Amino acid sequence: MKKNYSYIGIAFIILVFGIIFIPKIVDRVQGESIVEKDRMNIEGTERNTKLLYIKIDGKARSVPDFLFTNQDNLEISNDDFKGKVTVMEFFFTTCPTICPVMNSNMRTLDEEFHKRDDFAIASFTIDPETDTPKVLKEYAERYGVKSLNWHFLTGEMEDIHKLSNTGFNIFAGINPEVAGGFEHQGHFALIDKNGFIRSRKDNHGNPKIYYQGTDEAEVKMLKQDIQNLLDEE
Incomplete structure (x- = not known):
């Protein structure tokens, strides 16, 4: 008991x-x-403001040399972007899928930073046989481009595809089986004033490398990172 x-x-x-x-x-x-x-979250935000250099074999990767023609029939090289924070992309004017979304998002960057002399955009066509300077000029006007530093660039197809596939590791190629006849990745590359490819870290501490140009959240991140690079001394 x-x-x-x-x-x-x-x-x-x-x-x-x-x-x-x-x-x-x-x-x-x-x-x-x-x-x-x-x-x-705070640490992650702070960490992401310190943009990484994209390295290959321990060496920071820079934009390869190039020389193409823009929508105003001017020759433009990689040296013309030195001293400017630049966003680069690969597209084509008759693209029926991702390019209109990409360039609508790119236009928001143009609207944000077009008054700055130290900001630029380079849009390389992967269909240069169609996209002559005249066609690119009409395309730029259709998108209401404001910046004098947004260059739509055309040249030899082999050179542009080499720049995309080898220089940036952003895939671009001919494919008659897909809409528009070309396939490519919708990436935006962020370049600092010294010509180096830069990126923020992802949630796992790895470099994002590129920003998805069709994703508004990624473009918002890119806008922040552009400002970070513009603020760098």
């Missing part, structure tokens, strides 16, 4: 402990979880 009373007493003590202390423990754990989560 005494043993039964002992069990009842112990059970009562456990019940009281649970009622009084467990809610406090839960609140504290939840509070610490929120603080930890916020701390991680």
Whole structure:
């Protein structure tokens, strides 16, 4: 009988402990979880403002030399972008799929930074046989380009595809089986004032390398990172 009373007493003590202390423990754990989560978000944001150099074999990768013709029939080389933060892309004017989205998003960057002399955009056509300077000029006017530093560039197809596939590792190629006859990745590349490819880290600490030009959230990130590079001394 005494043993039964002992069990009842112990059970009562456990019940009281649970009622009084467990809610406090839960609140504290939840509070610490929120603080930890916020701390991680803050650190992640701060970490992402320090843009990485994209390295191959330990060497920072820069934009290869090129010389093409823009929509105003002017010869433009990679040297024309030195001293400017630049966003580069590969597209074609008759693209029926991702290019209209990409260049609508690119236009938001143009609207944001077009007044700055140290910002530029380079859009390389992967269909230069169609995209003559005249065609590119009409395309630029259709998109309401504001910046004098947004260059739509054309040249020899072999040279442009080499720049895309080898220079940037952004795929571009002829494919008669797909809409428009060409396939390519919708990436935007961010270049600093010294001609180096730059990027933020992803949530796992790895470089993103490129920004998806069809994704508004990624373009928003890119806009922040452009400003970070413009602010660099």
